[in-house]
Amino acid sequence: MRSITLATLTAALLGTAAQAHYGMIIPSDPMLEQDEGREIDLTLSFSHPFEDLGMTLDRPVSFGMTHDGTRTDLLDALTETEVMGEAGFGLTQRLERPGTYIFTMEPQPYWEPAEDAFIIHYTKTYVSAYGEDEGWDSELGLKTEIVPLSKPFGLWSGNVFQGIVKLDGEPVPYAEVEVEYYNEDLSAQAPSDLMITQTVKADADGVFTYAAPQSGWWGFAALNTADYTLPQDGEDKAVELGAVIWVHFEEWMTE
Amino acid sequence: MRKLLIALAVVAAWPAIAHQLNVFASVDGTDVVVEAKFSSGKVPQVGEVRVYDATDALLVTLPLTGEETLRFPLDPVAAQQGLRIEVNTGEGHEDYWILTPDDIAAGQTN
Numbered sequence: 001m002r003s004i005t006l007a008t009l010t011a012a013l014l015g016t017a018a019q020a021h022y023g024m025i026i027p028s029d030p031m032l033e034q035d036e037g038r039e040i041d042l043t044l045s046f047s048h049p050f051e052d053l054g055m056t057l058d059r060p061v062s063f064g065m066t067h068d069g070t071r072t073d074l075l076d077a078l079t080e081t082e083v084m085g086e087a088g089f090g091l092t093q094r095l096e097r098p099g100t101y102i103f104t105m106e107p108q109p110y111w112e113p114a115e116d117a118f119i120i121h122y123t124k125t126y127v128s129a130y131g132e133d134e135g136w137d138s139e140l141g142l143k144t145e146i147v148p149l150s151k152p153f154g155l156w157s158g159n160v161f162q163g164i165v166k167l168d169g170e171p172v173p174y175a176e177v178e179v180e181y182y183n184e185d186l187s188a189q190a191p192s193d194l195m196i197t198q199t200v201k202a203d204a205d206g207v208f209t210y211a212a213p214q215s216g217w218w219g220f221a222a223l224n225t226a227d228y229t230l231p232q233d234g235e236d237k238a239v240e241l242g243a244v245i246w247v248h249f250e251e252w253m254t255e
Numbered sequence: 256m257r258k259l260l261i262a263l264a265v266v267a268a269w270p271a272i273a274h275q276l277n278v279f280a281s282v283d284g285t286d287v288v289v290e291a292k293f294s295s296g297k298v299p300q301v302g303e304v305r306v307y308d309a310t311d312a313l314l315v316t317l318p319l320t321g322e323e324t325l326r327f328p329l330d331p332v333a334a335q336q337g338l339r340i341e342v343n344t345g346e347g348h349e350d351y352w353i354l355t356p357d358d359i360a361a362g363q364t365n
Contacts, residue, residue, distance in 0.1 A: 098279045
């Protein structure tokens, strides 16, 4: 009841219908330093990040962590929690060694009646541990993914983020990439619905570029239609495959 | 524990530099294992490892050997309070790793 009320109220205040859906993996710290401990917290959700509206995330098909080329299955470590007022998952994860840790989630197909299609967002985010960044540019071989060309952490606000959109391991020419800010405290205001979810297109090599105007978490979702369908109510329905990456931009700091 | 980390971090604060040296240490049973490499991925060929206890007393100094790891026996008494391991490869390239009592205990049971 609380979540419905909050969600409805938020939508009403923003004066708009909810925008893009995003799979989300948000760590408590994108760059863990040794004097900050040895663990991070992560929350997994399926949400409208700019509007801070949650949706139900069913237990994912898979969730894991890749470090130095080795993947660790963490699906059983997930605990149920509430994210943006709706069902999500969380965990606390120890990072044993320096380097880049890549967290990935494949959710269950989400049936979206309004779009008459299923949505599957292959979602990932990156955490560097103890001052080392090795492995930040590795490709995981997901069904679809954004392979970073910019290091996906340690970016200043105003820096550009670049990535290659891949589907089945191949670049997707002129792929459409939706970009949205995680407006966690609802402080950001959009003068137009067009600015809640911005859109950029990749070039002929699948490379896209975006400059974040504000520090915080930014989600990039490259959307393509799968070459298969899934059944719903006795009919074959299209499947939207999203390659989602969450990138944190840091605030410019002075003494 | 927090005081130890803060104290050791203050003592070992270095200026940021290009071609950064990264140091990591862990415990493998009864040994401390030190790993040092530059941000380029290269392993330093020369340099010095200094090991301090929680009171900032120097316990031992060891030369780097050019290998990816350097091992030395864990002092069981000093281990109870934690260790600070500094690596200096010259030319202003220095870094440190703090082995907390929890880190040490975790490595001893692996």
